[in-house]
Amino acid sequence: MRKAQIIQRVIDKVFTVIEASQTLWCSERTVYRYMDTLKHEWPPWFIHWLVWKPSNHTPENGKYAYIKRIAHDKRFAWWGPTFLAEKIEELYGVGICHETLRQRMIKRWLRNVNHRKRKVWKERRERKESYGMMSQFDGSYHDWLGNWDKECLLVAIDDATSIPVKMMFSIWEWLEDIYSFWKEYMREYGKPVSIYLDRHATYKVNSPEDIFDEELRTRFSRAMKRIWVTIIYAKSAEWKWRVERWFKTHQDRLIKELRLAWIRSIDKANKFLVEYYIPKHKRKFAVEAKGSWDYHIRQSKDEIREMEWIFAQESERILKSDATIAYKSKGYQVKKWITLPRKAKIQVCESMRNEIRLYYWWELLPYTMITYK
Secondary structure, three states: OHHHHHHHHHHOOOOOHHHHHHHHOOOHHHHHHHHHHHHHOOHHHHOOOOOOOOOOOOOOHHHHHHHHHHHOOHHHOOOOHHHHHHHHHHHHOOOOOHHHHHHHHHHOOOOOOOOOOOOOOOOOOOOOOOEOOOEEEEEEEEOOOOOOOOEEEEEEEEOOOOOEEEEEEEOOOOHHHHHHHHHHHHHHOOEOOEEEEOOOOOOOOOOOOOOOOHHHOOHHHHHHHHOOOEEEEOOOHHHHHHHHHHHHHHHHHHHHHHHHOOOOOHHHHHHHHHHHHHHHHHHHHOOOOOOOOEOOEOOOHHHHHOHHHHOOEEEEEEOOOOOEEEEOOEEEEEOOHHHOOOOOEEEEEEOOOOOEEEEEOOEEEOEEEEOOO
16 A cells, blocks of 8 residues: 555656655666556555465475375485485376475475585785795606606796796605605705695605604605705695696696607606706796795705715614614624613614614714624
């Protein structure tokens, strides 16, 4: 009746059509339609004839009652609406939309409401300001050389410039190849401030029981801590998307370049990377960094020479009463043992070339190897 009074005032030219549309929250065309309805019909015609009535698209109640009895069957307990709708049509010949069935099951407490999780949009991390502040490191297994076998391509990309600073082919992503990779990297460029890598077992102890034990660090993480290089572990591949994206580029471009050069061996491929591919890739895809400073820290010759001992495997042995220790089925006689306490804990370091050093705290101990009979 309120709507009819407002439209009557428009007919009596008390209100304008624009004022009536703003009052009724409708368009001007709807106001003209209301005026025509009021002139020819009674005010109850403003109410839609389907109010309080079932929709024209609603099937008959008998169909829904039949489907409800089927859904309550124990055979279909915990069935999803999509598959259940298909089976009802297949077994009973009654068709129903799976979304309608889902709403009916929710209404009858046969199914819980599963709210769709909102996708959280995260901004990409900005690049580092200068060259050498962060190196993203990863390995990719692929049939790079066309030998029907998967080789591993180790890549270190500078985060500020997207330059592939170092690339090297290897058979596996194990410690020996990673040691060779970073030894050549630091000899040529120096130590980066930080390394961004994944949670591979070579880089990180992933056991929930050992994750907080500082003594159970991997040889790689222990070596990087000794030379003051920060390690940042990525929780997923998307976190280090820059190096992952470059692998997609290399799997397209590098493979074709290797095919054109007729290269099928790892040694020739590593030489090809250094002499041709990396310089060409730098010229084409390098990004200018915000800062002009190089944050790589150059190593001295002594540090480079001691690199294999930085990556050494460490284990602890108790000094016996005859001043000997046993390590890997071999015996070692410690000299100058008089200054050592009884049952001293000796640190055994095995280098990458299987050489042995013995330490008591920071003191290097001389020794001779003995054989057990």
